[in-house]
Amino acid sequence: MNIEQSLHNLLKSNGYAFLGNVDYYIKFYINNNQEKNETKIIGVINEKYKRWLNNEKLDDITFQIERKLLLSGTVNIDVLYLIMSYDFQQDKRFAESDEKFWILDLSRNSIIIFENQPDDFGNLRAKIEKNIDMNIPEKQRGPKTLLDIKAKDIPWVTCSLIIINCLIYLILEIKGDTKNAFFMIEYGAMYKVFENHEYYRLFTSMFLHFGITHLMGNMVSLLVVGNSVEKFYGKIKFLIIYLSSGLFGSFMSGIINERINPFYVSAGASGAICGIIGAMVYIFLKTFEGGKYIRFAFIAIMLIMITNTSGNVDNLAHVAGFIAGMLAGFLVGYNKEKRKTSEI
Numbered sequence: 001m002n003i004e005q006s007l008h009n010l011l012k013s014n015g016y017a018f019l020g021n022v023d024y025y026i027k028f029y030i031n032n033n034q035e036k037n038e039t040k041i042i043g044v045i046n047e048k049y050k051r052w053l054n055n056e057k058l059d060d061i062t063f064q065i066e067r068k069l070l071l072s073g074t075v076n077i078d079v080l081y082l083i084m085s086y087d088f089q090q091d092k093r094f095a096e097s098d099e100k101f102w103i104l105d106l107s108r109n110s111i112i113i114f115e116n117q118p119d120d121f122g123n124l125r126a127k128i129e130k131n132i133d134m135n136i137p138e139k140q141r142g143p144k145t146l147l148d149i150k151a152k153d154i155p156w157v158t159c160s161l162i163i164i165n166c167l168i169y170l171i172l173e174i175k176g177d178t179k180n181a182f183f184m185i186e187y188g189a190m191y192k193v194f195e196n197h198e199y200y201r202l203f204t205s206m207f208l209h210f211g212i213t214h215l216m217g218n219m220v221s222l223l224v225v226g227n228s229v230e231k232f233y234g235k236i237k238f239l240i241i242y243l244s245s246g247l248f249g250s251f252m253s254g255i256i257n258e259r260i261n262p263f264y265v266s267a268g269a270s271g272a273i274c275g276i277i278g279a280m281v282y283i284f285l286k287t288f289e290g291g292k293y294i295r296f297a298f299i300a301i302m303l304i305m306i307t308n309t310s311g312n313v314d315n316l317a318h319v320a321g322f323i324a325g326m327l328a329g330f331l332v333g334y335n336k337e338k339r340k341t342s343e344i
Contacts, residue, residue, distance in 0.1 A: 201254075
């Protein structure tokens, strides 16, 4: 029996009836105590899908529930959300500024409660803590060592892209001079793509870099920004955003630059990186918190660094990549949210 099913049984055995759910996001339970003239609502937030939630959305869901109960004549409504979590540092964003949350820390078998939150809720705290301890097999518990934590949090697609770019750079540097435009054209840089119908260059140019400074600037930026974006969207969607942004950036750059400068040569991952920065616009709108202003400023600095790592800056690719990434981020984010959410 998994922890969610066990918690379901625990709540039912303590007088809570299953009220309904917001698809995979939250399962709601209700306890009507007519003697005390009070109603308690508990929402259990699933560990896997909570990344698509934020405090604003939860406030809207809470308002819908309270409104329906009030219209039916129910009064004295108390609501509490139980957030199942293996990552306290990530999930405290819900709880530390709101009084209606408890975090069920599944890695430590305990409930995390902040000062502004209730110490107990219908005498359930001790029962829930015991339930967590009894129903999580050792192999399913959270990471216990620093090594495990690092392995769990590795953004595998981001790291793979960095490794691929670095390997390609090393191979080409051994073969010749990556700062030489003619050499880079030979191995796939952007050059007269549409005039010569060499459309493969739209893709191959994304993995080529003019020298170590160009490479390192892009790879550091990819690591910093890619880490957050990959965790939010997931591996497959992150890769789709990355590749589509890079290809669109190359396409727009090739179309326009070939008309302006027939000797134009371009390469680099910065169009794709600008794309994943663009995808963060959706993240900011869905999960924005005041402290993330600092992260946004840092990302902006990294973007500036990207656009100044080489003498010939392809700003068209950067701007086009950013726009493509922003649109792709909204598209995959909206579709995911629409598929997983249904009104109570």
